[in-house]
Amino acid sequence: MTAVNTGISCFLIAAIISILPLQKIKRYTYIISSIGSLGFGLFALSIIFSAPSKLYTLNISSAFDFVFYGDALSGFFLLAISVLAFAVSIYSVGYTKDMKNPGAAGVLYNFFILSMYAVVLSGNIITFLISWETMSLLSYFLVTLQRDEESARAGLIYAVMTHAGTAFIIALFLVLYTQTGSMDLAEIKLYASHIPDTLKNLIFIFSIIGFGTKAGIIPLHTWLPRAHPAAPSNISALMSGVMIKTGIYGFIRINLDILQQSPEWWGITVIVIGAVSCIIGMLYALMEYDMKRLLAYCSVENIGVIFLGIGAAMMLKSNGLYTASSIALAAALYHTLNHAVFKGLLFLGTGSVMHATHTKNMEKMGGLLKSMPYTGLFFLIGSVSICALPPFNGFVSEWLTYQSLLSGFNSVSIASKIAAPLGAAALALTGALAAACFVKAFGISFLGMPRSSHAEDVKESSASMITGMGVLALLCLVLGIFPGLTLRVISPAVFSYTGAGIMPTGAGFLHIGGSLSDLSPAAILISIIIMFITTVIFIFIAGGKRKISYGDSWDCGIKALTPRMQYTATGFTKPLRMIFRKIYLPKRDLNISYIVKPFFLSSIKYSGEITPFLEVYIYRPLTSLIRGAARRVSILQSGSLHLYLGYILATLILLLIFGGN
Amino acid sequence: MEYLQFILIIILSPLINGVIRKLKAQMQGRPGPGLFQSYFDLIRLFKKDMRISNTTSWIFGAAPYILFTSTIVAAMIVPVITTVSPFSVMGDIIAIIYIFALGRFFMALAGLDAGTAFGGEGSSREMTVAILVEPMLMLSIFTAAISAGSTNIAMLASISGPIYTPSHILALSAFIIAIIAETGRIPVDNPDTHLELTMIHEGMVLEYSGKYLALMEWAHYMKQMLLFTLAVDIFFPAGIINNTEPAALAMSFGIYLLKMFSIAFFMAIIESSRAKMRFFQLPSLLEGGFVLAFLSLLTYIMTGR
Numbered sequence: 025m026t027a028v029n030t031g032i033s034c035f036l037i038a039a040i041i042s043i044l045p046l047q048k049i050k051r052y053t054y055i056i057s058s059i060g061s062l063g064f065g066l067f068a069l070s071i072i073f074s075a076p077s078k079l080y081t082l083n084i085s086s087a088f089d090f091v092f093y094g095d096a097l098s099g100f101f102l103l104a105i106s107v108l109a110f111a112v113s114i115y116s117v118g119y120t121k122d123m124k125n126p127g128a129a130g131v132l133y134n135f136f137i138l139s140m141y142a143v144v145l146s147g148n149i150i151t152f153l154i155s156w157e158t159m160s161l162l163s164y165f166l167v168t169l170q171r172d173e174e175s176a177r178a179g180l181i182y183a184v185m186t187h188a189g190t191a192f193i194i195a196l197f198l199v200l201y202t203q204t205g206s207m208d209l210a211e212i213k214l215y216a217s218h219i220p221d222t223l224k225n226l227i228f229i230f231s232i233i234g235f236g237t238k239a240g241i242i243p244l245h246t247w248l249p250r251a252h253p254a255a256p257s258n259i260s261a262l263m264s265g266v267m268i269k270t271g272i273y274g275f276i277r278i279n280l281d282i283l284q285q286s287p288e289w290w291g292i293t294v295i296v297i298g299a300v301s302c303i304i305g306m307l308y309a310l311m312e313y314d315m316k317r318l319l320a321y322c323s324v325e326n327i328g329v330i331f332l333g334i335g336a337a338m339m340l341k342s343n344g345l346y347t348a349s350s351i352a353l354a355a356a357l358y359h360t361l362n363h364a365v366f367k368g369l370l371f372l373g374t375g376s377v378m379h380a381t382h383t384k385n386m387e388k389m390g391g392l393l394k395s396m397p398y399t400g401l402f403f404l405i406g407s408v409s410i411c412a413l414p415p416f417n418g419f420v421s422e423w424l425t426y427q428s429l430l431s432g433f434n435s436v437s438i439a440s441k442i443a444a445p446l447g448a449a450a451l452a453l454t455g456a457l458a459a460a461c462f463v464k465a466f467g468i469s470f471l472g473m474p475r476s477s478h479a480e481d482v483k484e485s486s487a488s489m490i491t492g493m494g495v496l497a498l499l500c501l502v503l504g505i506f507p508g509l510t511l512r513v514i515s516p517a518v519f520s521y522t523g524a525g526i527m528p529t530g531a532g533f534l535h536i537g538g539s540l541s542d543l544s545p546a547a548i549l550i551s552i553i554i555m556f557i558t559t560v561i562f563i564f565i566a567g568g569k570r571k572i573s574y575g576d577s578w579d580c581g582i583k584a585l586t587p588r589m590q591y592t593a594t595g596f597t598k599p600l601r602m603i604f605r606k607i608y609l610p611k612r613d614l615n616i617s618y619i620v621k622p623f624f625l626s627s628i629k630y631s632g633e634i635t636p637f638l639e640v641y642i643y644r645p646l647t648s649l650i651r652g653a654a655r656r657v658s659i660l661q662s663g664s665l666h667l668y669l670g671y672i673l674a675t676l677i678l679l680l681i682f683g684g685n
Numbered sequence: 686m687e688y689l690q691f692i693l694i695i696i697l698s699p700l701i702n703g704v705i706r707k708l709k710a711q712m713q714g715r716p717g718p719g720l721f722q723s724y725f726d727l728i729r730l731f732k733k734d735m736r737i738s739n740t741t742s743w744i745f746g747a748a749p750y751i752l753f754t755s756t757i758v759a760a761m762i763v764p765v766i767t768t769v770s771p772f773s774v775m776g777d778i779i780a781i782i783y784i785f786a787l788g789r790f791f792m793a794l795a796g797l798d799a800g801t802a803f804g805g806e807g808s809s810r811e812m813t814v815a816i817l818v819e820p821m822l823m824l825s826i827f828t829a830a831i832s833a834g835s836t837n838i839a840m841l842a843s844i845s846g847p848i849y850t851p852s853h854i855l856a857l858s859a860f861i862i863a864i865i866a867e868t869g870r871i872p873v874d875n876p877d878t879h880l881e882l883t884m885i886h887e888g889m890v891l892e893y894s895g896k897y898l899a900l901m902e903w904a905h906y907m908k909q910m911l912l913f914t915l916a917v918d919i920f921f922p923a924g925i926i927n928n929t930e931p932a933a934l935a936m937s938f939g940i941y942l943l944k945m946f947s948i949a950f951f952m953a954i955i956e957s958s959r960a961k962m963r964f965f966q967l968p969s970l971l972e973g974g975f976v977l978a979f980l981s982l983l984t985y986i987m988t989g990r
Contacts, residue, residue, distance in 0.1 A: 391740070391742075393742040393743075394742055400742075404744075408787070411786070411790060412783060413783055413786055414780060414784055414787060419780075419783055422783075423779055423780065423783075426836075427779075427836070430827060430831060430836065433831045433986075441986045442982075442983070445824065445831070448823065449820045449827070449979075452782075452819045452822075452824070453816065453819060455783070455786065455819060456786070456815045456816040456818075457816055459789070459790050459793075459812060459815065460812035460816055463790060463793040463808060463812055464812075466794060467793070467796075467798075467805075467808065468797065470742075471742060471744060471798045471800070472740060472797055472798065472799070473740055473800040533774070540835045540837055540840055541777045541836045542773065542774045542775070542776070542777065542837065543777065544775050544776065547774065547775040548758055548775055548776060548780070548784070551758045551761060551775065552751075555753075555754040555757045556750055556754045559753055559754055559900070563896050563900075566728070566731045566732075567731035567732050567733075567896050567899075570732070570733065570734050570735060570895060570896065571734040571735075572734065572735045572736075572737060572895075573734065573735070573736050573737070574736070574737055574739050575736055575737075575738065575739065576738060576739060577738040577739075577740050577799040577892060578738075578799075578801060578803070578891060578892060579801070585800070585801065587800070589801070589802055590800045590801070590802065590805060591797065591804075591805020591806065595805065595809070596805060596808070596809045597809070598809070599809060599810060599813040599964065599965070600816070602965060603813070603817070603965075603968050
């Protein structure tokens with residue numbers, strides 16, 4: 025408990041110092057926050073490996089009390105939050121140097137992290153809902169911290185979406201409460217088997233909508249690509265890395281932990297949601313040239329991958345395949361941790377780039393790897409990890425997802441047999457899309473020639489920012505080559521769901537007993553290194569030392585290669601825009617003005633964009649429907665006092681008639 | 686011996702490429718280069734000086750090494766002449782696909798590094814083709830993996846059950862289309878072209894010279910032979926042995942070479958008899974391949990064969 029007390033006091037002290045009028049040292053409070061997250065990290069490890077227990081109870085009245093409860097699942101999410109909060113806090117020391125309102129940012133930052141801890145540690149309904157709402161509100165204020173029109177609009181959409189989601193979460197808790205008569209989540213779990221099936225289905229659907237909105241599944245993702253770019257980058261890293269994971273936590277807590285048993289169609293539904301989210305999310309990410317929007321869409325994709333794992337876990341368990349189900353849930357949790365690390369890293373990297381170039385638009389970047397070598401290297405590591413390329417961390421969790429989906433073939437039902445490999449095919453497509461997306465993201469912004477004056481004379485970020493990113497980049501590699509270690513942290517949570525453990529045989533080694541498939545990322549890395557050394561020696565023997573001369577790139581002999589002749593981000597994805605035009609619905613506008621038609625042009629103006637079909641065909645009709653309904657209701661509110669008195673009279677008469685007896 | 690079977694891929698891959706070139710030339714009525722021309726090309730490139738663009742960063746120098754070494758690591762996992770494959774603990778067939786993706790990722794970055802339109806064009810097209818190929822490749826592998834109950838390639842190769850089932854034939858067809866696309870052969874890409882508007886692979890490596898180019902080309906040959914080897918391991922494993930006796934190894938090596946030459950012959954026929962497709966016609970071919978792979982999976986699920 026000392027670790028957690030230290031943690032809480034660190035965050036509180038940091039918050040208090042932030043509001044004191046000490047402009048010069050304000051940004052160093054983030055160091056205290058990072059110590060606080062270390063404390064919580066240690067606490068998380070102790071929770072994971074100890075029996076579930078009530079940590080703290082605060083009695084307010086007989087009906088309401090705050091209960092904090094810790095088990096392996098909440099411990100795991102606690103760990104994921106702490107890991108990212110640690111690195112982001114270090115990064116923030118340098119990042120917040122030129123921030124306009126550092127005091128407000130500091131207070132909100134510390135309480136935001138505490139509220140996320142509270143969400144995953146909540147032991148009863150009231151505590152959960154209050155923490156959840158606090159987290160949502162604090163993140164709303166953080167999104168609107170930069171007071172401009174973009175942030176304000178983004179904040180509004182975020183607030184509306186997140187509250188619509190919360191409404192469903194409240195509804196599902198009401199159903200649980202009325203059915204079990206208890207507020208306490210552990211008690212609800214005991215009585216959960218008595219809930220009738222139809223109500224269980226209702227709870228499942230509400231949890232998809234409620235927690236799915238926070239997690240950002242398609243089609244409930246629309247707030248993500250708006251809110252993440254609006255927030256400061258250290259906040260985007262936390263929001264995208266861990267806050268949306270609280271949605272995952274809630275979903276797992278309700279459907280996998282409290283309800284335990286689920287019919288097969290739940291699992292298949294979740295797999296379909298995951299597959300759709302990962303493909304559509306990545307397709308939209310590919311079309312973005314705003315780096316933060318690209319990363320936001322990418323979060324939608326990764327949430328999809330996590331849902332694929334969760335869905336597989338539910339489906340396999342309903343088919344009685346407990347070991348395979350464990351692998352699937354382990355894959356989902358592994359990916360949750362991985363995504364927190366590499367997405368946090370990428371957002372921090374983007375923050376550094378924006379800090380240096382003052383733009384989010386990658387069409388204006390280029391050649392940054394030379395001026396920002398560390399940021400570039402770390403961004404590259406993040407990109408390689410998110411594309412699930414060995415030997416980095418994304419690969420291990422996706423490999424586990426593949427393995428679990430493939431073992432879905434041992435299910436009894438045909439539906440599962442077909443759903444599982446198709447989910448795996450969706451994952452394969454996503455992997456290839458992600459690779460293209462991050463070749464674009466890294467290649468266009470960090471390689472080639474500077475595309476605008478923004479990218480010239482760029483300076484590398486400060487030491488604390490580089491350290492923050494470096495910690496995460498190192499973790500990408502460690503989590504990638506030591507899957508055995510990571511699985512030890514995950515298995516207690518998985519065990520409580522399936523009753524089947526996945527015991528890794530070694531730190532850098534994975535073995536799936538059922539299919540006799542092995543993976544050893546550590547061995548892959550070692551082999552790559554050995555082969556690299558051999559190759560260098562071989563080349564020296566075969567070719568000897570040869571001269572290297574430097575010159576211009578091949579320009580077909582024009583001798584005037586300009587940055588404008590490089591491939592652009594838009595050009596890079598043009599083939600995909602044409603191939604997937606049914607999804608993108610691209611529009612182009614070509615305005616040519618002539619001096620004399622048809623040969624003498626004065627100007628050509630080209631603009632192209634894609635149609636976000638979900639927004640056009642789902643959200644716009646929905647909002648206009650709601651507005652229309654609201655307008656009709658507003659007839660009642662005429663503003664006339666006499667009419668309102670009339671309403672009261674009418675109500676009174678009606679009550680006397682119907683409520684008399 | 687079983688530890689060193691991947692060396693066969695490293696050493697023989699230029700030969701297989703030479704065989705395809707020779708056969709193609711013969712079919713087109715030319716004498717063509719000698720069988721060992723690819724070796725001479727590599728040696729010549731290794732001995733040349735390099736010219737590198739000023740625009741490039743360290744990615745440009747790292748990419749050939751990453752591509753070359755990652756392809757060798759992929760080769761270590763694949764059983765070539767015996768299914769006693771000690772390196773198979775490193776990974777399975779899914780890992781191989783992702784190791785290939787690692788090489789491709791860096792090759793595409795290198796294409797963008799010099800800041801020319803050709804490199805960007807090559808990268809963009811390569812990644813687009815990969816997006817269309819990957820799901821089909823994976824699905825066709827899944828059919829085989831599900832019927833063998835494992836994604837371990839040595840396991841896949843040592844299952845000597847009925848190979849000529851409907852599902853395997855469909856999966857094989859999809860796999861062949863995937864190989865053609867992955868190795869940049871007609872009708873997807875033309876390995877002989879240097880016409881800017883049509884090239885994919887050649888576009889990305891346009892800025893390379895000397896030993897970097899040699900590494901890139903050699904890696905390309907190895908990847909080609911590896912994919913052929915995967916095809917025979919998964920779909921025609923007959924002849925591969927499950928022990929390490931020298932006599933049996935020699936026998937297995939002979940059979941393996943025969944299989945490789947047959948595939949090379951098949952590729953040469955396809956290359957000589959088809960025209961390169963327009964880039965935007967590729968989706969119809971590759972989506973067709975995806976449908977084949979999906980049908981193979983459905984067939985296996987429905988009929989169990």
